[in-house]
Amino acid sequence: xxxxxxxxxxxxxxxDFYAQRFALEAHEDSLILNMGxxxxxxxxxxxxxxxxxxxxxxxxxxxxxYIHRMHEAMGQNRAYVxxxxxxxxxxxxxxxxxNWAWAGAVERLAGIEVPARAQFIRVICTxxxxxxxxxxxxxxxxxxxxxxxxxMYAFEDRERxxxxxxxxxxxxxxxxxxxxxxxxxxxxxxxxxxxxxxxARMPERLAMYHELVTGNAILRGxxxxxxxxxxxxxxxxxxxxxxxxxxxxxxxxxRAEPYGVYDQFDFAIPVQDAGDSMARYQVRMDEIETSxxxxxxxxxxxxxxxxxxxxxxxxxxxxxxxESYFAVEGARGKIGIYLASDGSDTPYRVKLRSPSLSNxxxxxxxxxxxxxxxxxxxxxxxxxxxxxxxx
Amino acid sequence: xxxxxxxxxxxxxxxTSGQDIALAASSQDVPSVAGRLxxxxxxxxxICGLDMAEGxxxxxxxxxxDRPTRVVLRVLLPHGGPECPTIEHIYPGASWLERETSDxxxxxxxxxxxxxxxxxxxxxxxxxxxxxxxxxxxxHRLWPLAQWVGGANGNxxxxxxxxxxxxxxxxxKDRP
Numbered sequence: 001x002x003x004x005x006x007x008x009x010x011x012x013x014x015x016d017f018y019a020q021r022f023a024l025e026a027h028e029d030s031l032i033l034n035m036g037x038x039x040x041x042x043x044x045x046x047x048x049x050x051x052x053x054x055x056x057x058x059x060x061x062x063x064x065x066y067i068h069r070m071h072e073a074m075g076q077n078r079a080y081v082x083x084x085x086x087x088x089x090x091x092x093x094x095x096x097x098x099n100w101a102w103a104g105a106v107e108r109l110a111g112i113e114v115p116a117r118a119q120f121i122r123v124i125c126t127x128x129x130x131x132x133x134x135x136x137x138x139x140x141x142x143x144x145x146x147x148x149x150x151x152m153y154a155f156e157d158r159e160r161x162x163x164x165x166x167x168x169x170x171x172x173x174x175x176x177x178x179x180x181x182x183x184x185x186x187x188x189x190x191x192x193x194x195x196x197x198x199x200a201r202m203p204e205r206l207a208m209y210h211e212l213v214t215g216n217a218i219l220r221g222x223x224x225x226x227x228x229x230x231x232x233x234x235x236x237x238x239x240x241x242x243x244x245x246x247x248x249x250x251x252x253x254x255r256a257e258p259y260g261v262y263d264q265f266d267f268a269i270p271v272q273d274a275g276d277s278m279a280r281y282q283v284r285m286d287e288i289e290t291s292x293x294x295x296x297x298x299x300x301x302x303x304x305x306x307x308x309x310x311x312x313x314x315x316x317x318x319x320x321x322x323e324s325y326f327a328v329e330g331a332r333g334k335i336g337i338y339l340a341s342d343g344s345d346t347p348y349r350v351k352l353r354s355p356s357l358s359n360x361x362x363x364x365x366x367x368x369x370x371x372x373x374x375x376x377x378x379x380x381x382x383x384x385x386x387x388x389x390x391x
Numbered sequence: 392x393x394x395x396x397x398x399x400x401x402x403x404x405x406x407t408s409g410q411d412i413a414l415a416a417s418s419q420d421v422p423s424v425a426g427r428l429x430x431x432x433x434x435x436x437x438i439c440g441l442d443m444a445e446g447x448x449x450x451x452x453x454x455x456x457d458r459p460t461r462v463v464l465r466v467l468l469p470h471g472g473p474e475c476p477t478i479e480h481i482y483p484g485a486s487w488l489e490r491e492t493s494d495x496x497x498x499x500x501x502x503x504x505x506x507x508x509x510x511x512x513x514x515x516x517x518x519x520x521x522x523x524x525x526x527x528x529x530x531h532r533l534w535p536l537a538q539w540v541g542g543a544n545g546n547x548x549x550x551x552x553x554x555x556x557x558x559x560x561x562x563x564k565d566r567p
Contacts, residue, residue, distance in 0.1 A: 021507060357488075
């Protein structure tokens with residue numbers, strides 16, 4: 001393979017290739033500023049190049065790829081079941097949603113049945129994982145905005161959920177516990193007891209969170225009317241998840257394209273109309289309650305039976321020739337996997353639709369003309385997981 | 392029937408595909424089809440490249456907020472110098488998806504405002520997701536079902552897609 005250096009029309013300008021290219025369109029007397037990739041509010045590895053007029057952003061451009069691992073190429077060179085390990089690492093915060101998307105794409109293509117008990121276990125574990133994702137977002141977002149304490153509370157609850165999820169999944173963060181036709185392990189009565197204890201505990205904790213933070217005048221001043229996304233903008237950029245629901249659109253894949261057994265549960269889809277950062281905050285906080293309600297119903301209705309289809313394929317295996325698209329609702333929005341099979345034991349093509357990528361792509365339009373400190377509030381309100389964007 | 396509709400080929404993928412209808416178009420019709428879909432309330436889910444024996448395929452997946460349905464727009468480009476007009480002036484979110492597809496398959500999106508690599512540091516030759524000529528699957532194997540040209544042929548979803556086209560989107564070169 002030959003490496004061809006990117007063309008450089010900017011020799012003589014300061015900075016690397018991206019900064020130089022960005023600087024070509026700069027106004028006189030403006031300041032080019034790099035935010036990230038080493039910046040606490042970009043959560044590791046996102047870089048945004050900003051052109052500043054004082055404290056105001058004239059324009060900006062995210063630079064991606066710092067944690068690109070080529071998951072789609074890896075999909076083409078390993079057995080179908082091996083790819084679950086990748087799914088745990090695309091979005092480390094809601095790994096089980098990606099697990100479900102991969103399992104669903106292959107099950108849809110090959111017509112593999114999933115027993116009812118396995119479906120319920122998937123729902124319970126995925127919703128617990130969603131709560132954990134939202135809790136981390138809550139703590140980290142407030143940390144971005146200067147509040148250091150809340151993340152300590154969030155992690156106290158996260159630890160409990162990770163303790164619960166550890167039993168059926170065998171991991172604490174990068175879960176890869178789904179399999180075609182079910183899950184790797186059944187849940188025990190102890191799991192059920194601990195999950196019910198969590199459901200009993202969380203309303204009090206959420207009330208405390210709201211009392212501690214949500215009504216805070218400084219927080220509301222920083223989030224209200226900041227980063228307003230309207231519905232037309234959301235459609236043009238393909239925004240989904242809490243970003244879209246914060247703009248008044250009740251679109252949730254669990255309801256819009258029901259998969260698994262989600263059509264058996266009664267749950268509300270939290271929606272806020274304002275479209276600002278506060279609306280997205282409120283949607284995620286309400287979604288924790290929704291997930292708790294779903295888990296409660298799933299525990300009540302948990303059927304007996306297999307946690308794995310006994311006839312499901314194991315190890316190396318060849319699905320039929322064809323293609324499938326499967327979408328699930330992740331903590332950040334619509335996760336989609338397109339799979340094409342040529343009938344061999346490795347996929348012909350795997351395409352991963354990342355909700356964070358589409359949600360971040362509207363940031364340059366959103367940040368134009370805002371204060372730099374507001375850009376931090378907007379970025380955090382999008383709940384980005386950079387490994388999911390870079391894949 | 393509009394001129395655009397008369398050029399579209401339609402197919403019904405099997406239920407197991409998760410796609411409700413497939414539209415096949417030539418690359419120069421992509422902006423017009425995308426513009427029509429935006430006006431009808433569709434959003435762009437993703438753009439997927441696919442290296443097939445007959446050429447490089449582009450799959451544009453579109454979905455809706457108000458009902459569970461998915462349309463795939465298929466475009467086939469030649470292996471030598473694959474080019475397709477950008478749709479970033481219709482769906483700005485497509486810009487990054489196109490740049491990513493360009494990284495992985497070497498497809499040039501003409502008229503795009505930014506063509507720098509998105510996820511890769513530099514352009515790779517051959518592109519990382521392209522396949523060796525002997526290892527490519529035929530489109531006839533992946534999409535064996537019959538296609539028809541033009542009208543809706545009684546399919547309600549196709550009726551919605553091909554009917555009432557409204558004003559066609561301008562081509563990129565017509566923009567100010």
